[in-house]
Amino acid sequence: MGKINDVSLIIGTANGSGSQSANLILLRSMFRMGIPVGGKNLFPSNIAGLPTWFVIRASEKGYTSILPKMNIVVAVNQQTCDDDMAHLDTESLFIHNSSLRFTKPLPANALSVDFTKLASQVTDSIKLKKLLTNIVYVGVLAEMLGIPDDILQKTIGDQFNNKKSVVDLNIAAALAGREHYKTHIKLASLWKLESRQHNVGKILIDGNTAAGLGSVFAGCSFASWYPITPSSSLAESFESYCQKLRKNNNGENNYSVIQAEDELSAITMVAGAGWAGARAMTATSGPGISLMAETAGLMYFAEIPGVVWNVQRAGPSTGLPTRTLQGDILACAHLSHGDTQHPLLFPATPEECFSMAQTAFDLAERLQTLVFVLSDLDLGMNQWITNDFTYSQKPFDRGKVLSAEALEKAQQFNRYKDLDGDGIPYRTLPGTEHNLAGYFTRGTGHDESAKYTESADVFQKLLDRLNKKWQTAKTLMPEPVIDVQTSSLGLIAYGSTDSSIRELRDTLLQKGVKTSYLRLKAFPFTASVENYLKTHEKIVVLEQNRDGQMRKLLLQEFPEYAVKIKSSLSYDGWPTRAENLMAGVL
Amino acid sequence: MGKINDVSLIIGTANGSGSQSANLILLRSMFRMGIPVGGKNLFPSNIAGLPTWFVIRASEKGYTSILPKMNIVVAVNQQTCDDDMAHLDTESLFIHNSSLRFTKPLPANALSVDFTKLASQVTDSIKLKKLLTNIVYVGVLAEMLGIPDDILQKTIGDQFNNKKSVVDLNIAAALAGREHYKTHIKLASLWKLESRQHNVGKILIDGNTAAGLGSVFAGCSFASWYPITPSSSLAESFESYCQKLRKNNNGENNYSVIQAEDELSAITMVAGAGWAGARAMTATSGPGISLMAETAGLMYFAEIPGVVWNVQRAGPSTGLPTRTLQGDILACAHLSHGDTQHPLLFPATPEECFSMAQTAFDLAERLQTLVFVLSDLDLGMNQWITNDFTYSQKPFDRGKVLSAEALEKAQQFNRYKDLDGDGIPYRTLPGTEHNLAGYFTRGTGHDESAKYTESADVFQKLLDRLNKKWQTAKTLMPEPVIDVQTSSLGLIAYGSTDSSIRELRDTLLQKGVKTSYLRLKAFPFTASVENYLKTHEKIVVLEQNRDGQMRKLLLQEFPEYAVKIKSSLSYDGWPTRAENLMAGVL
């Protein structure tokens, strides 16, 4: 008998060849078997014809981190078939299309399957044959691993929207693969899948779709954006969900989406919309963040709410647009010149991408400031099992906005006066029909009534009040997830690396090393972060960037504990692999 | 007898009224008497008609920091004359134009002088009368303080380029003021000036002029810029010195200056020019820095030399364009997204603005990276006594550039290969006539031969090499100026606050508190900074921003010493006043 529900496989194809849907069918079938599984697409910054890999890991424990060696390697791409063998270890199985020409010797466990020929049995069309080749390997793998046919067929149906002609062809191709395995290969697989109940109440989804949907449910009514990988699908999913869910009874749009001419305009439109009273957002990645710096500073200083989704990719500069990093932590925390600071949120799962949308807008409007949600390519574009999303009953926090009636009662209004001692002033929206409502928003120095001033005293007080607001923010930011198991070694991480950290901790435990774990959800840090630092002898911050950016923020904020705060870093652009972070911990 | 060579005075006028030349005449006359003196202009972000103040401080010790109370207040501006009295203490003298109407009671030591009438004695032209009013108060003050007439007259002559008609009128107006004091006021002044020899080998100049001139002598041949206060005069002085000093024998320009359409283009033109092999620079301030973020990251990652002069003003956002802060330290150190880092230089005097121009270009070309020189409004636009500039004999360091001949010898060329183990690769310039010269510059991931790659391994190695280069930078950056007097309290500061820190230290010493002092000249920090941290029990970083930005960089770099690194901050937009920083030190 083989290992049950513990298999890693990698499929090497070319992008634009239709392999993506085949891979998703395979992945979703496993998910529907109730097995914890994750799927990661390693694609090139290119539209068609270059190498792409898809990695699937099924694990009873829910680990999704990519392992150094794969159990099964499927090679379909001539360009990479030699190199794909590097993923093999002695036990691994190497399944390759018979048509591939290798320049290296094949491993012992190589299995040649003529995917192309099998596909030909199903169709005569050259174009279709190419696409169906992919489904054939799905059939082979399904048979080998033990994926039930009903699940596979239903998943194929769903993938192609139950469009009969397409579905039938694909099912036939899958069956051809299955049959081939059954009749010709007959190998007893070392790895087997068995149905489980792990995925009850769960969904399989990518973070960008979750964030787009979340933004609809979070009340966002304005989005302006400029296309950039890997954030485009977030904006696009927001728009398409709006089309479905945000029409009024007359079929009119209760939302607006503008594709801006660049990121300068995208964020600046958000500033305009936030100022006017809408929940407004943009989605971008590295280069876009850089271009948004000036307006981000304006929004901080003039106190305008807005949300930026930063789906991080590998930088600096254009970097590797289709690889992942957590590299914009410092850039976002201080984006713009001067003493500027921005709250950051760090979703770790699609579920949090969904729920943090409301958190982000609530905070942005409460604090009257720009809030960054830092996702990344791994979280945003890969497939994760996550808890089914909770429908929020929590009312939107629209913050301190004074209506005409409120102004009438108050009989006075000073836009930038701290009436409540929390550093947060009141605002009015343009169009408010009241004599007191109007004020003049500016990025220049201003007094409490928003008038221009160069008074040294007033200026310093303004900066101090903004800082007071920052202190208030610390009490409003989401609390970290903390699991204390020891006082000797405390790990800190954030965002998409969470599942890798879980695996890493288990491995450490097996080696006899107990760890505590704090997963940050936000910057500025809440008091519990300080407490965690205080109560652990050694702290290791695990992150996916070269410079230990989150560690730097921790050092800045908590110099008292700086000595004991170390880094464990991984920054090659691949999704975190648990073992890459191990060295830094021990 | 009054106090000798120890006087602070403030003159309140309106901008655009011609007072600036009068104030400079007064200041330069004192300088020419050999007395240490400094002049600071507090002007509005406006072209004409709003309040402006000019502060002059003469002090045998060379202190130039603005004091909370002034010895002499000269009020000429109706708009501010009431408020100007706030600068008085019991001893101070309040000289005001007789025509001013006050709503507050005048102090005992008030002296009403009819500047306007005195000016009328000299001219009938209404326009000129207005301008000459200012010279009249110069005459009054000159007589009162004891500024010799030959010095004053010569200075007037120089100020107006010895244009006889103008000079004569101004001299007459000054004499009218002088005469009026002699014959009508006759008050024995509490403050007197006496000639000294302190200014031998010194000049009186602003930092921007020094930086512009320095850039000419540093070999800069390309500047692109977009106007922004307080950096414009730097670019303008560079261009005007080039016109004088950088013409070839045929009268052609051995330089180029382009006024760009915005800061995005300004810095990007610098990238193009630096890539092509020129010493190229731009000058800007806060908002411009934000707009330069994306290209700054490209220059870091593609390794292109260039220099940015950031003459800092009070931010965040548009902030107070005519006030000073050291607020862009963090923004510049990490400008752009991803793991991006930039070397920073901190000139403290006009002399350093001049000499650091070459340092900046040498470092930029040696390190193939963008170097920021962080001046500020106080240093850049105010008048400072500084050592006469040394003519540099040091050859330019043009860095590792391979000519066609060198390529012929080497027989191979890999743009991004670390041949010398210092992390710095070799480059070729476009136009080099050799088969090996061409390479493809990009902001995307690249291998040693500059080819695009998405290889995880190559990408991580590239980031590591860039980091190695950063380590090399630490050995090349200018060393701090260190004065160790004790091991208990070590101050750290940088840039234009230097003279205030000197005063602060003297005051502390009088109170019995000994301090050491390290003045940073650069980031990344050299080893001597760490040693200083190590060898002092308490460290206070004095700076002009709210968030203690340099302290944050120190915390990031030296967590071992973080516990003892404290802040003393002042951030109201005025030039540092020594006493404002005192509280944070004790």
Added chain:
Amino acid sequence: MDTAKTEAATTGKNKLNMARADYAGSKSTLCSGCGHDSITNNLISALYQSSINPYKVAKMSGIGCSSKTTAYFLSKSHGFNSLHGRMAPVATGAKVVNPDLQMIGVSGDGDTASIGLGGFCHMIRRNLPMVYIIENNGVYGLTKGQFSATADLGSTLKAGQTNQFQSIDLCALSIELGCSFVARSFSGDAKQLVPLLRSALQHNGTAVIDIISPCITFANHNGSTKSYDMVKELNVPLQELGYIAPTPEIAVDYADGETKTIQMHDGSLLTLKKVDARAHDVSDAKQALSVLFESRQKNEFLTGLFYYNKASANLIDQLHMPQAPLISLTESDLRPDEAALRNSLHEFT
């Protein structure tokens, strides 16, 4: 003829029962004699005469002396003095989420033609409903008089330098990009400017008004092509303009065959009396471009309304939003129900 104006003149109050002073703002801090102040003044007249509701106005600007002027009128309105060159996108965001706002933007030539050119062009493409005023002095006033991109070829700076680059003609550019209302005027020409502004306020798309506005401090010397003297000399109005507010029965009766009338969105009329032989049909973009092209060759400042297209769909139309502005939507409009969530998630199970 213009009832609003007449009424206002006699009673000192307009239709909203507001006095002209109700349209004022804080005191200008510009140099005395600055063209921008005249524009402010004319704008106040236009707003007052047209009985614009101050509470529904959003005053937008970028950064510059010109951009400061939004503080000098309509102190009852909200204003947004944003970033250098970013007026267009800020206004876009605000207008989309609240189309009830009457957007009045004041920018400078540096703000629009230099740093803001990209955003300006794209706003025009989208036909954002907004009065977009450029106070054009050919220099960066606030940074002390460097050339902007509308400086004319051969114009000189006070310090002597000569501009060597071709000037961007913002009117021609706007027409080329499909802008639906394009005019040029001169800061001091109240007779021309006020009717233009009043009709622009009734236009349902982007109305670009390029107003030559001399900078007295940095561009009023000999050699500056945008000095008061030069502008007066070179100003050639195409038409004489008149504005007629909508009344129950508008009886337009012109003997003069040389006068054309165009009807604005709200029914008000702009009358254009031909005073220059070249005055063309303002609905003909091609002709407008030709007229501008030729006039540019002559180094004159042709003023008047150049192009008007009532029909072109604006951004708000394109977005198919409800009558009520998005900002008035409540939580129940904005948050779909739980069933919608469950439905949406079905495909991920």
Added chain:
Amino acid sequence: MDTAKTEAATTGKNKLNMARADYAGSKSTLCSGCGHDSITNNLISALYQSSINPYKVAKMSGIGCSSKTTAYFLSKSHGFNSLHGRMAPVATGAKVVNPDLQMIGVSGDGDTASIGLGGFCHMIRRNLPMVYIIENNGVYGLTKGQFSATADLGSTLKAGQTNQFQSIDLCALSIELGCSFVARSFSGDAKQLVPLLRSALQHNGTAVIDIISPCITFANHNGSTKSYDMVKELNVPLQELGYIAPTPEIAVDYADGETKTIQMHDGSLLTLKKVDARAHDVSDAKQALSVLFESRQKNEFLTGLFYYNKASANLIDQLHMPQAPLISLTESDLRPDEAALRNSLHEFT
């Protein structure tokens, strides 16, 4: 007639004794069938036929599928694949300090007309000597096919959305801004494109060539106005073009009165044979704008050379630099002597 071409064709080498392969670059990674690859191919032909010295070429680009193509030709040359929308300023900096470089820029419609519009317009104002190619497919290819600012009104995306905004006509815009060489072509039309490119390479100012280049993956469906089918259908060439390299004795002898000849900077000739009645005098900007305007109304792709002005001063001329490029200046040229320093400081004593 074109000696270079004839020679090349016979010997397989051009005047620099280089083979066509010497002008090749690395293998294209674009989708097979992408219009951009045809342009690369035509560009290689033009460079080869014109015996351009690869060592003196600087290949510039922004970011996009189109911008990647500078890697696919002239691997001997330096290339700079810069930032999205920033090709114009990078090229400006490089060209100014080394005017010996032959600047060849390849950008996309997104890169130029969306994010890079400001820099593009200002480069034209400065008349930077450069061949500026726009590989125009109306979409952002590299980010998977969203509309760009040159998408035609009414064109549809693969997923069905319709573009509601007016397209920016980069040729008309360039002429309006005073660009000195403006042409449009189609990626697949070697006969038209190669002569255009060869003459652009000899132009001493900004040469904008807007090349319609279908995106096979995202904009080749029915409904896309820039699909191969549509472009072939709508392509209307104004002229038939021919290029004649400079020879000691050029004897141009055309019987056909319909053929005009223009002489480029290096003495080479571009012949324009009228094939459409509208073919105008290419030195007349006003006419060029009118022709483009009318053709736009008709929804056709008018191609050919639209405007050419040999005379206009370029940026390098304006800067009054010496013959030797700034980058060749040595320390002694760059650092004035000590006396100059002392003199300069005198006024500060």
